[in-house]
Amino acid sequence: MFRRLLHAQTDPPPARSAPRGRFSPHPALVALVALVLTAFSLAAPAAYAAMSRDAAAAPAQVLTWTAGDGYMGYTSAPTTAVAGPATIVFENSAATGNTTGMPHTLTFDTSNPDYNTDVSLNIQASPSDSGGGRHTAEVTLTPGVYHYYCAMPGHMMSGELTVTAAPGNDTTAPDTSASVSGTKDASGNYVGSATVTVSASDAESGVSKVEYSLDSGAYADYGAPVQVSGVGQHTVAFRATDKAGNTSAVKSVSFTVVAAPPEDTTAPETSATVSGTKDASGNYVSSATVTVTASDAESGVAKIEYSLDSGAYKDYSAPVQVSGVGQHTVAFRATDKAGNTSAVKSVSFTVVAAPPEDTTAPETSATVSGTKDASGNYVSSATVTVTASDAESGVAKIEYSLDSGAYKDYSAPVQVSGVGQHTVAFRATDKAGNTSAEQSVSFTVVTAPPQDTTPPDVSASVSGTKDASGNYVGSATITVTASDSGSGVAATEYSLDGGPYLPYSAPVAVNRAGSHTFLYRATDKAGNTSTAKSLTLTVVDSKPPTDCPETDDRSTVFVGTVNTGIPNRVTTNGCTINELIEDHQAWASHGVFVSYVEKLVADLRHEGVVDQREAGDIKKAAGRSDVGKPHTARTEP
CATH class of the missing domain: 2.60.40.10 (Immunoglobulins)
Known part of the structure; x- marks a missing residue:
């Protein structure tokens, strides 16, 4: 029996290297076959086939590792094997030279992708264990290289086991690939030269040789990366052959080499920005970060350097954070690949301490x-x-x-x-x-109510003292009412004797003797306006007004002899517009009269007797009239 102990590997597996320790070569049946075939070349194929059949039918190969008193290497270990079943023997006993009773392990590395990782084996052996220090394990090996080591502290025992495919079974050609490296220009061409690196691998018998051909030339053995410096387009073809004689299909890489540009004598362009949280004065709170950039259109930037507050220059590889409170200056420069160094530039700023911690919510x-x-x-x-x-x-x-x-x-x-x-x-x-x-x-x-499309209902009534003829004596009062069951009444308006519509807010008193026409309407909050309604009435008074400057009941407004066409309405003091113009009295000058009319129509506009257009027409008529001009013979209308 053998024991497999799973424990932490305190010593990491060493890198892939040549086997260490004293290794005894394992007898190779295939070598004997080769010797026989050499001696009897005519019978080689039949003898080789027979030997291959015998090998396939033979028991699995036995691979033996031994250990002794040393901890720098195994006493013996195999270096090669053939893919397939194998018996692993690990012995650490007095018979193999262990006189101290020191334990050793044989561990196959399954963590390194550079090696085969399909066999998990960890055997610990010592002369005093139940097996007397000798243990075995049955495994199946695949072509490739296995790395093994002792997983005990202080031991430096490791090595490699190379496994090849069984004879006659490899019919697969190697895998090949190639990469091109070098300095490229903006168009992707290689400047000065290009280097082609070819790689090949074969998981069975192993790679025997790699060949390449430059620009359709003869194939040559590949031993190191191929450097191509001739200006122009190039193609490198490549192929590989394994130890079983299988040759891969030809692959190729194509590229263009261009001449190196003229010598670069221009230094790089440089700039810097400062970022961070600023206070109201533009100072950086707690810290500031300086980011330096450089560009060079010719040979390219080789390095950037900076100096903080006149200190020694340092290589710049990442933004520089400055947190010391106070004023600071960061100087910077850059050098290109041709050795040109830019003039020194700098940025200056101030860092202030952060304000007290904010603990108050918004x-x-x-x-x-x-x-x-x-x-x-x-x-x-x-x-x-x-x-x-x-x-x-x-x-x-x-x-x-x-x-x-x-x-x-x-x-x-x-x-x-x-x-x-x-x-x-x-x-x-x-x-x-x-x-x-x-x-x-x-x-x-x-929910919004249904849309209101119905105008308000509006009505008016007249009150006052009537004579026998139904005329109103002295004055009449007109009261307007409006209602709207939809959106509600927004405004009520009225017009007296053809005047502009005025907002209605209280009953309207009409005290000027004569016939009058009163129009009224209402608008609701949805914008619907009712059709204007009207009523007519007559006001009589046995005592006509005596406080008006003159009497003038013409139907339209005249200024001198100019007829404006505007209704001659009754104003708020009971006089008509014509009576207030006073164009029959003697005026000191035409200008004085015009100024008087301008003031009058401004008052009438304010009172709502005339609108803006009508006020303008009356002022224009005053200007065209001859009232106040000297030596003017006037004819009364």
Whole structure:
């Protein structure tokens, strides 16, 4: 019996190297066959075939390792074997030279991909164990190289076992590949020269030779990477043959070699940037990072160097972080592959200490906006706007949750259109990681009412003292009412005697004697305006007004002899527009009259008697009139 002990390998497996220790060569039946075939060449094929059949039928090969008192190498170990079943014998006993009772192990390495890893074997043997130090194991070997070693502390025992394929079984050609290396230009051509490296492997009998051909020339043995320096296009073909005589298919790599450019005498271009968190004064808080870049369009950048605060120059390989509080200067330069060094440049900056730690969470608030109904519910949708502020480190993010859902990042006002009650919770986190307490706003969204397309209902009534003829004595008061069952009344307007529509806010008193026409209309909140309605009435007074400058009841406004076509309306003091113009009195000059009219129409515009267009027409008529001009003969209309 043998024991397999699984334990930690305190000594790592050594790199692949030549076997160590004293190794006794194993008798080789194949060598004997070869000798016989050499002596009797005519009978070689038949004899070789017979021997191969006998070898295939023979018991599995026995591979023996022995150990003694030494810990720098096995006493004996095989170096070669043939693929297939094998009996591994490991003996560490007095018979093999162990007089001290020292234990040893035989371990096959399964962790190194450079070796075969398909046999897991770990045998520990000592003269005093139950097997007397001799143990065996049955394994199956495959072509390749196995690495073995002693897995006990202080031992330096290791070696390699090379396994070849059984004779006559290798019919597979080697695997081949090639790579091209060298300095490339922007077009991918090799500058000056290119180096072709060919590799070949054969898992069975092993590679016998590798050959290459340059630009369709004769094949030559490949022993080292091939350097091609001739300018132009090139093709390197390659193939390999294994020890069983199998030759791989020809493969090739193609490339172009170009002449080296003229000598580079221009230094690299350099620049640097400083990054980090800045305060309001532009100083870097806690630290600043300097990033240096360099470029060279000819030979290329070989190295970049920097100096901090006039110190010695150092190689630059990564951004330089400067954390010392105070002013700093980083100088930098670069050297190209032709040896040209750039002029020194520098960047200066100031690092300040970080402010006290921020432990205060942000302030948060939210508002809800939208169209409300009479009950305060939001019609169709509501929009929630969240704001946050942090006077220390600043706000890093705002989050919200709708109706107890998962929190989401807030980046714009949240519109909620689902009908029903809703709650929007919100919170904010500052750059120091402090998160505010959760707050919330609640509201209700209701369905929008049907669209309002019906204008308001509007009516008017007249009150006052009437005479026997139904005329109103002294004055009449007109009251307008409007209603809208849809969106509601937005505005009511009226027009008296052809004047502009004015907002209606209270009953309108008409106290100018004469016939009057009163128009009225209303508009609802949906923009529907009712058709204008009208009523007519007559006001009589036995005592006509005596406080007007003159009497002028013409139907349109005249300025001198210029007819504006504007209705001669009654103003708020009971006088007509014509009576207030006073174009029949003597004026000191035409300019004085025009200035008077301009002031008058401004007052009438303010009172709502005329609109902006009509006011402008009256001022233009005053300018065209001859009122106030000297030596003017006027004819009364």
